[in-house]
Amino acid sequence: MYDYVIIGAGIIGTTIARELSKYPLKVLVLEKENDIANQQTTANSAIIHSGHDPKPGTLKARLCVRGNALYHVLEKELSIPLLRTGAFVVAHNENEEELLHQLQERAKINGVPQTSLLSGDDARKIEPNLTKNATMVLSLPTTMVTYPWGVAIAALENAIVNGVHFRKNSEVISIRKSHDVFQLTLKSGDLIESKHVISAAGVFSDDVASMIEQNVAYTIHPRKGEYYVLDRKAKHLFSHVLYPLPTEKGKGVLIVPQVHGNILLGPTSTLVQSKDIASTTPGGMAQIKEDLKRLSDGMPYELIIRSFAGIRASSSYDDFYIQESKEIKGFYHVAGIDSPGLTAAPAIAEYLIHEVIQLDMNPKPDFNPIREKHIAFYSRSLEDRKRLIKKDPRYGNIICKCEKITEAEIVEAIHGPAGNDTIKGIKKRARAGGGLCQGGYCESLVLKIIARETGKPLNQINYYAENTPILVQETKVKK
Ligand SMILES: Cc1cc2nc3c(=O)[nH]c(=O)nc-3n(C[C@H](O)[C@H](O)[C@H](O)COP(=O)(O)OP(=O)(O)OC[C@H]3O[C@@H](n4cnc5c(N)ncnc54)[C@H](O)[C@@H]3O)c2cc1C
Known part of the structure; x- marks a missing residue:
């Protein structure tokens, strides 16, 4: 039984997970896609807005300005x-x-x-x-400006290191509550139990809310x-x-x-x-x-x-909708989070937990706010690079020539605390394929490294979502 289940691993779900990981709670993040940040959080302008645009007095205005300030803290803690x-x-x-x-x-x-x-x-x-x-x-x-999916991945990595559980490929298809316990059914048939549910489901927020509420207060447009x-x-x-x-x-x-x-x-x-x-x-x-x-x-x-x-998850409600359900106690909406949601995310997490939920408990003494910095090999000094190659020769093997990404960085992206084994997942973490040729050169090499590291056959490595293999079948078999 979990204390909190968060539906959605975009920037909102992941920053909420990190905020909850500061407390002695059992927390699970459920994501229907096969990676973190595959929807709004992966396709936006990447701007940490100042807060000049939202209507004064709205949550968008308040949480945008606060979020902008909090990014300086995230920069230090999450690298x-x-x-x-x-x-x-x-x-x-x-x-x-x-x-x-x-x-x-x-x-x-x-x-x-x-x-x-x-x-x-x-x-x-x-x-x-x-x-x-x-x-x-x-x-x-x-x-x-930031690297939006990088922030979500960093936040969830840190939350996982601090005890949060994460399940990808886990679409919630129904929610019930009986005897103070929420029962969430996944598409796989698995049943998850939790005392509270936080919906951070982006454009699908209204669909998720309608699994448990009769009258959802907003619709997503x-x-x-x-x-x-x-x-x-x-x-x-x-x-x-x-x-x-x-x-x-x-x-x-x-x-x-x-x-x-x-x-x-x-x-x-x-x-x-x-x-x-x-x-x-x-x-x-x-x-x-x-x-x-x-x-x-x-x-x-x-x-x-x-x-x-x-x-964008624009909604019929004229602001971010961050409230406990009026019908079902313990179910929290974090909905209508369109722009400036990326900016506001850390402030939304703070607001939800401390002002809406009003969590009343002491933080864990052993919470570690620091996420270890990933090694960007090519940004290091020549001396550093020589030292790294000596320690791990895979740093000497450049896989993505445009962005100068090494085999060691790709292996780290696969096996990190919130690692991933799709071509796009590696691009999001290590930037292999993010340069001028957009993966034309390195995709086949990344594919082979993923297959080697995961033990999966080449034709089971997905490009992006489930069932998106790049290689379908062998056309020539060497005798
Ligand atoms: C074009 C565009 C430009 C933008 N530019 C900016 C900008 O420059 N600055 C800024 O501050 N904001 C910007 N935004 C807004 C910002 O990107 C969003 O507010 C933010 O990414 C919302 O994050 P989220 O976690 O709520 O949503 P998402 O990233 O969409 O995450 C929701 C997650 O919930 C999952 N999910 C949904 N249903 C289920 C289910 N049933 N079971 C399990 N999982 C489920 C989804 O798969 C998804 O991963 C922009 C948005 C867009 C689209």
């Missing part, structure tokens, strides 16, 4: 990358300048520090590729966002996150420098029917190019290395 870019919101004429003044007021009310207004000319001295048509920008120095990714050769072009003025559809199409040097362009914002078909469209791709004209006068589209899409 996650944070790029301190700052951001400019761009105006093009007097009307928009007036809106920029209002946005600065909103930011101040929300508690965003250090905001200022710069003329277009002054902004271009800092950001030379900002459009010539920009007349004024709102500067938001506390805006940062999935909203797709599409992106282009530019190669690292574009790194020198932009140093700040560039936003247009926000509209009712969201923060608009942005230019976002990424922690590994790529530049992200997007996202669009389109209501869609399907919650899990995150494919790009010709219309979405054209929209990005059109909208970017408001931020820069020419983009190097020849440097695009890939495109992708994510689905």
Whole structure:
């Protein structure tokens, strides 16, 4: 019997799991996919927003500003990358300048520090590729960028080291409560018992809630966002996150420098029917190019290395919905977590546990907040690299030539506390396949390493989700 079962291992479920792991509790995270962070948390803009945009007085405003501050703590404790870019919101004429003044007021009310207004000319001295048509920008120095799924993986790794249990490929298909005990049935048929349930199921939050409630207080309206990714050769072009003025559809199409040097362009914002078909469209791709004209006068589209899409868990409730069920005591909703959910995640975990659940117990004396830093071989000094190769010759075998990722790093990604044995899982952890050739060279090598390390046949190694093998059958058999 668990004290808490968390449904969903996105950034919300994993940061809640880590917060609960500070206490003497039996906690289980259930994830329907075969990896952590396979949905919203893997396909977003990666921005740790300052908190300039949410409506004052909302949970989004409060938890965004608090979350932004908490990322500095996570950076130290979990060894996650944070790029301190700052951001400019761009105006093009007097009307928009007036809106920029209002946005600065909103930011101040929300508690965003250090905001200022710069003329277009002054902004271009800092950001030379900002459009010539920009007349004024709102500067938001506390805006940062991170590696979103890396944060979720780090949080869950640390939670696991501190005693949390994790089950992937574990879709919850029904929830009942009898005699103060929740019974969760998994698709596999397994039955899990828990005293409390926390639903952090992203776009599926309303479906999960309707397994136990008669009247769910919100519905999820999935909203797709599409992106282009530019190669690292574009790194020198932009140093700040560039936003247009926000509209009712969201923060608009942005230019976002990424922690590994790529530049992200997007996202669009389109209501869609399907919650899990995150494919790009010709219309979405054209929209990005059109909208970017408001931020820069020419983009190097020849440097695009890939495109992708994510689905936001926008809801009918006009804020994050973080509450105990009004019908079923002990069932907690963490729902409608669209943007700025990545930013707010550590603050959401804190808010849920200390203000909603009001957990009344002393932390474990042996809680270890530190997650061991993964070795990024190529970022080390020459001396360090020589020492590492001497200790483990697999550091001398470069598997991903674009990102310079070694065999030792791939093996670590497979066997880490929250390791994974899919091609995409290795890409998320070690970045093998994240460079210019997008895995064209190294995927077959990664496949063989996974097969060797797990003892599985090559045709049972999945690319991503369950039943997505790259190799289906042997076509030539050596006699
Ligand atoms: C296009 C886009 C851009 C964004 N940009 C930003 C940004 O720049 N900054 C920012 O702060 N926020 C941003 N966001 C928002 C942010 O990504 C989300 O708020 C955050 O990732 C939500 O995390 P989550 O854990 O709630 O959801 P998810 O990551 O979707 O995780 C939910 C998990 O629950 C699992 N699950 C669902 N149903 C079940 C079930 N029945 N049983 C077991 N498991 C289940 C799912 O498989 C999934 O893994 C963006 C979102 C999108 C889509």
